[in-house]
Amino acid sequence: MLDRAFRRQIRYVTPVPAGDLARRVSAQITRDVGAVVPPYALHLPAPEVLAASWAITREPVFGAALPRVLKEAVGAAVSATNACPYCVDVHTSTMSALDRSRDGEALAAGRDDRMTDPRLRALVGWARATRSPGSPLLADPPFSAAEAPEVIGTALGYHYINRMVSVFLVESPFPTGAGGAVKRALAWLARPVLRASVRRTPLPGAALEFLPDTGRWSGWAGPDPVIGAAFAGAAELFERAGRRVLAEPVRELVLARLAGWSGERPPLSRGWVEDAVHGLPDALRAEARLALLTALAPYQVDADVIDGFRAGEEALVAATGWASFAATRRVADWI
Numbered sequence: 001m002l003d004r005a006f007r008r009q010i011r012y013v014t015p016v017p018a019g020d021l022a023r024r025v026s027a028q029i030t031r032d033v034g035a036v037v038p039p040y041a042l043h044l045p046a047p048e049v050l051a052a053s054w055a056i057t058r059e060p061v062f063g064a065a066l067p068r069v070l071k072e073a074v075g076a077a078v079s080a081t082n083a084c085p086y087c088v089d090v091h092t093s094t095m096s097a098l099d100r101s102r103d104g105e106a107l108a109a110g111r112d113d114r115m116t117d118p119r120l121r122a123l124v125g126w127a128r129a130t131r132s133p134g135s136p137l138l139a140d141p142p143f144s145a146a147e148a149p150e151v152i153g154t155a156l157g158y159h160y161i162n163r164m165v166s167v168f169l170v171e172s173p174f175p176t177g178a179g180g181a182v183k184r185a186l187a188w189l190a191r192p193v194l195r196a197s198v199r200r201t202p203l204p205g206a207a208l209e210f211l212p213d214t215g216r217w218s219g220w221a222g223p224d225p226v227i228g229a230a231f232a233g234a235a236e237l238f239e240r241a242g243r244r245v246l247a248e249p250v251r252e253l254v255l256a257r258l259a260g261w262s263g264e265r266p267p268l269s270r271g272w273v274e275d276a277v278h279g280l281p282d283a284l285r286a287e288a289r290l291a292l293l294t295a296l297a298p299y300q301v302d303a304d305v306i307d308g309f310r311a312g313e314e315a316l317v318a319a320t321g322w323a324s325f326a327a328t329r330r331v332a333d334w335i
Contacts, residue, residue, distance in 0.1 A: 009169050010042050010169060011170070014313060016044055017047075032058065032062070032206070039087070040053065040054060046241065048241055053321065055210065055231075059205070060151075060157055061150075062203075063226075065150050066143070066147050069099050072098065074126075080110070086165050086173060095107070130331060149227040152335055153231065156231075159328045160327075164324050205226045208226065214229075214236050238321055241318035242318070244318060245319045250288040254323060257292060273293060290305055290308070294320045
């Protein structure tokens with residue numbers, strides 16, 4: 001059963017496992033993390049998308065090349081860059097639970113200069129740069145070739161998760177209106193639970209059982225066959241989901257827009273979306289609007305955009321999952 005407090009954090013979908021695959025993935029998440037937390041629970045209506053999202057986040061995080069606190073910092077920094085306060089709150093709190101320092105608070109405040117760990121500070125700088133193609137930090141990363149699959153995989157996993165969280169979850173796991181002092185107090189109280197959850201040491205590769213065997217994803221994941229297989233198999237599942245619920249002209253429009261995207265934020269007005277979908281038939285504009293916003297400005301998705309889609313919860317998660325992963329692959333191009 002999903003905790004009632006978790007359910008209250010999820011919008012637009014009912015977090016109930018839809019079939020055997022969703023139940024099996026949920027069982028593994030519970031074993032490895034302690035609970036089906038909201039960023040995974042929101043995927044429950046679409047089992048293949050749940051399996052794909054779990055694989056691309058599980059396998060880099062549970063690798064052994066890099067300490068967990070450093071990967072939590074990468075996830076938090078990517079989340080800050082993507083304006084995902086929910087994920088920033090979760091992962092900076094987890095950092096504090098792991099190392100008992102105030103580096104997580106400094107990261108959340110955008111004060112990287114106050115971080116006491118120079119290695120962590122360097123990785124945070126790189127993670128913030130993953131939305132800036134051409135950054136010198138991407139050309140000269142602060143990690144070895146052996147560490148690269150875990151660091152890059154973690155960053156890409158959060159570029160995906162941030163988009164889904166921005167669409168489907170409330171702004172923060174902490175109570176509405178909680179200020180910095182309240183958040184610090186709640187994070188301190190949660191330390192034992194967070195520490196226990198991240199000190200589990202599951203074996204790498206377990207999520208691969210839920211994915212098709214397609215071979216490695218080329219490039220950055222090359223040195224790690226498990227992470228490579230996770231992203232390759234997940235890519236196939238996301239693509240299947242997109243083909244099933246989004247019309248080909250919509251997918252082509254999103255991919256064309258992403259091909260010219262270099263990490264910039266679209267205007268606050270949604271006029272850019274209306275201009276982009278104008279050339280499509282009326283029947284396709286709602287799904288194109290949802291997919292474009294999810295890929296490029298997920299914080300602009302609101303109830304009207306969701307209601308306009310009108311294709312059911314499984315299709316909603318599948319469409320947004322495809323769009324989120326399409327944007328993630330674009331980020332991978334310049335990383």
